[in-house]
Amino acid sequence: MKVNKDANGYTFAFSIILVIVVGVILSSLSIGLGPLKKANVEVKKKMNILSALGVESTRKDGSDKYEQFVNDSYVISHNGVLQENLPEEKQAFSLDVQKQFRDKTIKLEDRLYPIFEAEKEGEILYVLPVVGKGLWGPIWGFIALADDFETIVGTSFDHKGETPGLGAEISQSFFENRYNGEKIANNGSFTEIKVVQNGSGFEDQKVDGITGGTITSKGVEKMVNETMEVYYKYFSKNK
Amino acid sequence: MSKTEEKLKAPSEPLFSKKNKRLITDPLADNNPITIQVLGICSALAITVQVEQAFWMSISVIFVMVFGNLIVSLLRNLIPSRVRIIVQLVIVASLVIIVNESLQAFVPDVSEKLSVFVGLIITNCIIMGRFEAFAMANKPFPSILDAIGNAIGYAWILVLVALVREVLGSGKIWGASIFGNNLPGEESGLYALGYVNNNMMILPPMALIVVGIIIWVQRSMNKELVEEN
Numbered sequence: 001m002k003v004n005k006d007a008n009g010y011t012f013a014f015s016i017i018l019v020i021v022v023g024v025i026l027s028s029l030s031i032g033l034g035p036l037k038k039a040n041v042e043v044k045k046k047m048n049i050l051s052a053l054g055v056e057s058t059r060k061d062g063s064d065k066y067e068q069f070v071n072d073s074y075v076i077s078h079n080g081v082l083q084e085n086l087p088e089e090k091q092a093f094s095l096d097v098q099k100q101f102r103d104k105t106i107k108l109e110d111r112l113y114p115i116f117e118a119e120k121e122g123e124i125l126y127v128l129p130v131v132g133k134g135l136w137g138p139i140w141g142f143i144a145l146a147d148d149f150e151t152i153v154g155t156s157f158d159h160k161g162e163t164p165g166l167g168a169e170i171s172q173s174f175f176e177n178r179y180n181g182e183k184i185a186n187n188g189s190f191t192e193i194k195v196v197q198n199g200s201g202f203e204d205q206k207v208d209g210i211t212g213g214t215i216t217s218k219g220v221e222k223m224v225n226e227t228m229e230v231y232y233k234y235f236s237k238n239k
Numbered sequence: 240m241s242k243t244e245e246k247l248k249a250p251s252e253p254l255f256s257k258k259n260k261r262l263i264t265d266p267l268a269d270n271n272p273i274t275i276q277v278l279g280i281c282s283a284l285a286i287t288v289q290v291e292q293a294f295w296m297s298i299s300v301i302f303v304m305v306f307g308n309l310i311v312s313l314l315r316n317l318i319p320s321r322v323r324i325i326v327q328l329v330i331v332a333s334l335v336i337i338v339n340e341s342l343q344a345f346v347p348d349v350s351e352k353l354s355v356f357v358g359l360i361i362t363n364c365i366i367m368g369r370f371e372a373f374a375m376a377n378k379p380f381p382s383i384l385d386a387i388g389n390a391i392g393y394a395w396i397l398v399l400v401a402l403v404r405e406v407l408g409s410g411k412i413w414g415a416s417i418f419g420n421n422l423p424g425e426e427s428g429l430y431a432l433g434y435v436n437n438n439m440m441i442l443p444p445m446a447l448i449v450v451g452i453i454i455w456v457q458r459s460m461n462k463e464l465v466e467e468n
Binding site for chain 1: 288289292317318319320321322325326329333336337340341343344345347348351355408409422438441
C-alpha cells in the first residue's frame with residue numbers, strides 16, 4: 001500500500017494516533033507509580049520532622065521512628081486558635097503547607113498551621129513546619145521548640161532549587177545547627193531572630209548567614225520569623 | 240527490520256563494522272557534541288556545580304538519548320515530514336517524563352538531587368539534534384550506537400567540568416571534603432593554612448570558561464579541529 005506521507009489526512013492521523021498512544025502510556029505510568037511516589041513523599045516528610053527533633057532516620061525506618069517519637073498532632077489558625085473537626089486533607093500531617101503558601105486564593109488569615117508534639121528522652125518537643133521563598137524557588141523546613149515554648153532545639157531546612165554550594169547550603173547541618181539555642185520569645189513577647197552578615201551570629205537573637213547565599217539566608221530569616229510569630233500567639237495563650 | 244532483511248544485511252556489514260565503531264568513538268573526542276559542535280551548553284552550565292548531579296544527569300541523558308534515537312529511527316519511515324520536529328519533541332518529552340516519574344518512584348533521593356534539571360533534558364539540543372540529523376535517516380542499530388556515542392561524549396565533558404568546579408569551588412569531590420574542614424572557627428587541613436574556596440567557580444559563567452579551556456586544550460592537541468578563520 002502506498003501512502004502519501006505529505007497528505008494532510010496522513011499528517012493528522014499520525015499526530016492523533018501519536019498523541020493518544022503517548023497519552024495512554026504516560027497517564028497509566030503516572031497512575032501506576034502514584035502510590036509509590038506518595039509514599040516516598042510522606043516518608044520524606046516524616047524524616048524531615050525527625051531530623052528537626054535531632055533523630056537520624058532513613059527511608060526504611062522513617063515511618064516506624066515517626067510513630068515512636070511523635071505522639072500527637074493538631075492544627076491552629078493564623079490567629080493562634082486551635083482548630084477542631086477539620087476534614088481529612090487539613091489534618092496536621094496531610095495538610096500541605098507549601099501548597100497553601102503558594103495558593104494566592106487562600107488569604108493569610110485563612111492559613112492553617114500544624115503542630116507535631118513529640119517526646120524525646122522524656123522531654124516534650126513541638127515540631128513546627130515553616131515555608132518561605134528563597135532566591136529561585138520555595139524553601140521550607142521544620143523547627144523543633146522546647147517545652148518552654150521559646151527555645152529552638154533543632155531545625156531542618158530544605159529547598160527546591162537554590163544554587164548548589166551557595167544558597168543550597170541552608171539544608172546542611174552546619175547552618176541548621178546555628179539556630180539551636182536561639183529564642184523566639186523573650187520575657188513573654190515574640191522576638192525576631194536576625195540572619196546577619198557581619199559574623200556576629202554568636203550573639204543572642206542572631207544567626208550567621210551563608211556567604212554568597214544572602215537572598216536565601218534572608219528568605220530563611222523571613223520564613224522563620226513570620227511563622228514563629230503565628231505559633232507564639234498560640235503558645236503564649238496555652239502555656 | 241524483518242528477519243530476511245537482517246540475513247541479507249549480515250554478511251555485507253558486520254554488527255561492529257569500522258563505520259559503526261566510529262559512531263561511538265567520534266563523538267567522544269573529534270566530534271564531541273559539547274566541545275566541537277557546541278551543543279548542550281545550557282545544561283553544561285546549570286548542573287556542573289557538583290559531580291554527583293552531573294553524573295545522574297548524564298545517566299538520564301544516556302537513557303533518553305538511546306531510547307529516543309531508537310524510537311525515532313523505528314518510526315522514521317512513518318513520521319510525516321512536515322510535523323517531524325513536533326513528533327521528535329513529543330518523543331523526547333515523553334521519555335523525560337518517564338525518567339522523572341521513575342526516579343521519583345524508585346530512587347527518590349536521586350530525584351531530589353536532580354530536582355528541576357530532569358525536565359531540562361527536553362531542551363538539550365544534542366538530543367533533538369541527533370534525532371533530526373541521524374535517527375531520521377538511519378537504521379535502528381546505528382542509531383543506538385550514535386546515541387550512546389553522543390550521550391557519553393556529552394557525559395564525560397559534563398562530569399569533567401563538574402569535577403573542576405566542585406574541587407575548586409567547594410573543595411569537595413562527590414560531596415566529600417578533600418582539603419579539610421572549612422567551617423568558620425574549626426578550620427583544618429588546607430583551610431587552616433589560609434586556603435579559601437573560589438566561590439566564583441560556583442557561579443554559572445565559570446562553567447563556560449571551563450568548557451572554553453577544554454576546547455582550547457583539545458584544539459591545541461589536534462590542529463585539524465581548528466577552523467580556518
